[in-house]
Amino acid sequence: MIKVKDVSFSYQAGTEIIKDITLHFDQRSTAIIGQNGAGKTTFVKLLKGLLKPSSGDIIIGDSSVNETTPATLAKQIGLVFQNPNDQIFKRSVLEEVLFGPLNIGQNPELAKENALNALKMVGLENRLEVNPQDLSLSDKKLLCIASIIAMDTNIIILDEPTIAQDHLGKQKIKEIIQSLKEKQKLVMTIIHDMDFVAENFERTIVFQQGKAILDGSTREVFAESDILAAARVEPPSITQLGYWLGYKQVFLTEKELIETIKTDSKIAL
Amino acid sequence: MKALTLYEDRNTFIHHVHPINKLIYIFIIIVVPLILPLFPVLIAGIIMNTVLLLIANVFKKSLPIFGFVLLILLTVLIIQGLFHAENATPLFHLGPLLFYKEGFFYALQITLRVLNIVAAFMILVLTTKPSDLVETLVRKGLSPKIGYVLQSVFQIIPQMLSTMETISDAQRSRGMETEGNLFVRIKAFLPLLGPVVLNSLIQTRERAMALEVRGFSSLRHKTFLNEVKNYRYTTFIQFTLWLVLLAAIIWRVVL
Ligand SMILES: Nc1ncnc2c1ncn2[C@@H]1O[C@H](COP(=O)(O)OP(=O)(O)OP(=O)(O)O)[C@@H](O)[C@H]1O
Ligand SMILES: [Mg+2]
Numbered sequence: 001m002i003k004v005k006d007v008s009f010s011y012q013a014g015t016e017i018i019k020d021i022t023l024h025f026d027q028r029s030t031a032i033i034g035q036n037g038a039g040k041t042t043f044v045k046l047l048k049g050l051l052k053p054s055s056g057d058i059i060i061g062d063s064s065v066n067e068t069t070p071a072t073l074a075k076q077i078g079l080v081f082q083n084p085n086d087q088i089f090k091r092s093v094l095e096e097v098l099f100g101p102l103n104i105g106q107n108p109e110l111a112k113e114n115a116l117n118a119l120k121m122v123g124l125e126n127r128l129e130v131n132p133q134d135l136s137l138s139d140k141k142l143l144c145i146a147s148i149i150a151m152d153t154n155i156i157i158l159d160e161p162t163i164a165q166d167h168l169g170k171q172k173i174k175e176i177i178q179s180l181k182e183k184q185k186l187v188m189t190i191i192h193d194m195d196f197v198a199e200n201f202e203r204t205i206v207f208q209q210g211k212a213i214l215d216g217s218t219r220e221v222f223a224e225s226d227i228l229a230a231a232r233v234e235p236p237s238i239t240q241l242g243y244w245l246g247y248k249q250v251f252l253t254e255k256e257l258i259e260t261i262k263t264d265s266k267i268a269l
Numbered sequence: 270m271k272a273l274t275l276y277e278d279r280n281t282f283i284h285h286v287h288p289i290n291k292l293i294y295i296f297i298i299i300v301v302p303l304i305l306p307l308f309p310v311l312i313a314g315i316i317m318n319t320v321l322l323l324i325a326n327v328f329k330k331s332l333p334i335f336g337f338v339l340l341i342l343l344t345v346l347i348i349q350g351l352f353h354a355e356n357a358t359p360l361f362h363l364g365p366l367l368f369y370k371e372g373f374f375y376a377l378q379i380t381l382r383v384l385n386i387v388a389a390f391m392i393l394v395l396t397t398k399p400s401d402l403v404e405t406l407v408r409k410g411l412s413p414k415i416g417y418v419l420q421s422v423f424q425i426i427p428q429m430l431s432t433m434e435t436i437s438d439a440q441r442s443r444g445m446e447t448e449g450n451l452f453v454r455i456k457a458f459l460p461l462l463g464p465v466v467l468n469s470l471i472q473t474r475e476r477a478m479a480l481e482v483r484g485f486s487s488l489r490h491k492t493f494l495n496e497v498k499n500y501r502y503t504t505f506i507q508f509t510l511w512l513v514l515l516a517a518i519i520w521r522v523v524l
Contacts, residue, residue, distance in 0.1 A: 050438050074444035087439045089464035103444030133471065151443065 001025055001155060001186050002047060007056035009046055017042050019210040020056070025155075029177065029187045031197040031218065034207030035232045040190045041082050043207070044157045048079045060155070075104045078148035082159035082190070084140035093119070093135075093143060094128040100151040111150070118146035121176055138164040145176065156180055158189045162196055174200060198222065198236035198252040206231050223250045275330070275427055276398050283325035283392065287500035288402040289409075291393045293510050298389040301517045302382065311381045318388035327395040331388070338387050342380040349376035399424065404493060413491060417480070421473075429469055436464045 002025040009018040017039045032040050045051045047058060049070040058065040061076055078100070081087040090096040097119055101111035119125045122142035127135070132143055141163055148156060161173050170193075177200055180187045191197055197204060197218060204221040206214035208231040214221050222228070222235045225243075234240075242251040251257040278284075298318065302311045322328040350360070353372025360370040393402075403416040440460070441447045447457040 048442055050442060069446060069448045070438075070441040071444050071446040071448070074442060079442055081439070081442075085468075086435045089436050089439055089468070099440075099445075100443035105444075147443070 001027065001061065003059040004047070005057050005059070007046060007053045007058060009042060009051060009054050011042075016054075017210050018046065018053075021210075021212050023205070023212060023215065025186060025188065027184060027186050028202040029181050029200065030189070030203040030205060031201035032188065032190045032205050032207060033192070033194070033197060033233055038207040038231075039210040040207050041159055044079060044159060044188070044190065047157065048077060049073045050079075071103075074100070074151070074153070076153055077155040077157065078151050078153040079157045080141075080144045080148050080159055080161060082163070084137065084144045087144045087147070088132045088140060091131055092128065093124055093130050093132055096132055096143060097147045097150050100147055104151060106152075114150040114152055115146075118150040121149065121179070122146045122172060136164075138166070138169050141165070142169065142172070145173070149176065149180070153185075155186045155188070158187070158191075160190055160192065162191060162193050170196065194222075194234060194236040195238065198238060206233060219250045219252060222252070275394050277325075277327050277330055277395050278398075279326050279396075281325045281396070282501070283321060283396045285501045286396075286506060287503045288393070288397050288405045290500075290503060290506045290510065291397060293507060295386075295389045295393060297510050297514050299386055301514065302385065304517045304521050308378075308381070311378070311385060314385045315381065315388060318385065318392060321392050322388065322395070325392065325396045327391075330395060331391045334387065334391065335384070338383060339380075342376075342383060345379060346373070346376040349373065349379075401498065407491075408493070413485075417485070425469070428472065429465055432465050432468050432472070433461055436461055436468065 002023075004021055004023045004025075007018060007021050008016055010016045021043070032043070034040055042051065046053055046065070047060070049058075049065040049068065052066060060073060063073070065073065088096055090099060094115065097115040098111055101114050102108070106114065116125065119128070122145055124139065124143060124146060127139075132140060135143060141161065145158065145161060148158075158173075158177075162170050165173065174196075177187050177189070189201065201218050203216070204214070204218040205212050206221060206228065213231060214224055214227055222239050225235060228235060236252065238251050238254055238257055242249065242257055245257075245261075247257075247260065249260075251260070298314050302314055319328070322331055349372040350368040351366060351372065353369065353375055355371040355375075356369030358370040360368045360373050362368070399420050403411075403420045406419070407413055407416045437447055437457070440457070445457060445460075446453055448454075
């Protein structure tokens with residue numbers, strides 16, 4: 001769905017932030033991880049067309065970002081900004097969510113329906129007339145997510161969706177990602193919460209200093225403990241627990257580990 | 270990182286001129302054309318400003334600001350040229366529109382004056398680190414509160430530009446076209462204004478709170494982090510500037 005070819009980018013001449021990245025994205029849900037300043041946000045802004053590559057090309061569907069505007073791309077690709085305050089600019093929750101759908105040409109009834117559904121998914125359906133600036137940070141983030149979901153694009157990128165979320169909030173986001181996956185959408189997420197990565201994403205890409213240094217199924221990626229350590233990424237706690245218990249394999253969920261221990265202890269008995 | 274000032278860090282002569290002298294320069298470049306209300310004087314002022322901007326290597330950076338100012342002044346020129354109360358002598362036709370001499374020259378004078386003032390301020394703003402200016406003034410006894418207001422004024426344009434960029438990103442990433450011909454751009458510009466002003470106000474409020482919790486209103490004596498900078502030819506420049514003013518006054522009296 002997305003082809004990234006030899007893309008480099010710098011904000012100021014001299015310091016390359018993205019260094020010659022080539023990647024293909026299919027429908028697998030994908031996590032992008034890496035330490036602060038690795039270039040993750042910059043990379044997704046390039047995908048969205050908000051920044052233009054210094055060299056190389058990005059093809060979304062069948063159009064090149066070099067030849068289209070972000071506004072045109074908005075029908076295909078939605079981006080939830082890292083900082084909600086950078087994304088929100090309308091005076092009421094409902095207006096904020098309606099902005100995208102109306103702009104990309106959904107008819108008003110459909111737009112309203114999509115907006116209300118999206119707000120229901122994030123649990124803000126009772127606050128339609130509230131000024132977004134009066135929401136808490138976690139609710140602002142959920143509002144941003146709803147604004148993008150309502151656009152019903154085939155590709156959805158979330159820049160640190162779990163920021164400021166408590167357990168319930170994370171659970172909501174998890175459900176949202178699941179339901180988007182069921183609708184055959186490409187969900188790409190930048191995230192620092194490795195437990196969340198292990199539980200929700202099929203593919204993981206590790207960024208370090210502007211390069212994609214690891215790319216594969218989440219299990220393969222978390223098996224590369226040396227490279228991860230070099231990129232200062234800590235594996236999910238369940239994976240670490242597995243190692244400490246002496247297992248060689250990579251566990252991604254508690255269930256997997258428990259099943260294995262149960263089987264092993266049965267054998268031991 | 271988005272820089273929150275228009276200041277351009279270059280190593281030119283102008284950058285090493287004392288901020289106070291730049292302020293005196295602004296005062297004189299504004300006052301002299303008022304003392305001697307002649308077109309050549311005004312034009313000489315503009316040329317002088319341009320030369321200084323060129324020497325300071327910031328002329329290019331000032332162009333967008335001039336562009337913006339000129340756009341606004343153009344409307345003044347049209348309105349006055351067409352409808353000024355004293356309009357009597359036709360000057361030229363533009364399609365069906367008839368421009369009059371009185372209004373046209375009146376507006377031209379306003380335009381040149383504003384350009385002159387804006388250019389003079391550009392020299393100060395583009396070549397002086399806001400903190401250096403404010404610090405010099407506060408050292409000279411200006412109340413830190415007024416100093417802060419001054420510094421905010423320096424920051425407000427870049428701050429608004431950066432807010433504008435942020436909101437424009439938010440809008441185009443959700444399908445609002447902002448690129449293309451002038452019409453598309455203007456159509457995209459209008460919905461920006463509300464949020465930009467609102468967000469700037471919100472930011473200002475947050476900043477005021479941030480200042481308070483760090484003891485801004487404290488009555489104790491403040492300390493300064495930076496050493497006093499060494500500026501070049503301070504007395505000589507100041508002397509020359511006052512001399513220009515004196516010359517203008519004498520010219521006016523003698524004339
Ligand atoms: N607008 C900008 N102008 C100049 N440099 C920038 C800009 N935005 C980001 N950078 C720099 O680019 C580098 C990568 O930033 P980016 O935001 O892409 O990192 P990130 O991986 O998203 O980090 P984080 O996990 O903290 O969000 C950083 O060194 C940052 O300082
Ligand atoms: Mg980021």
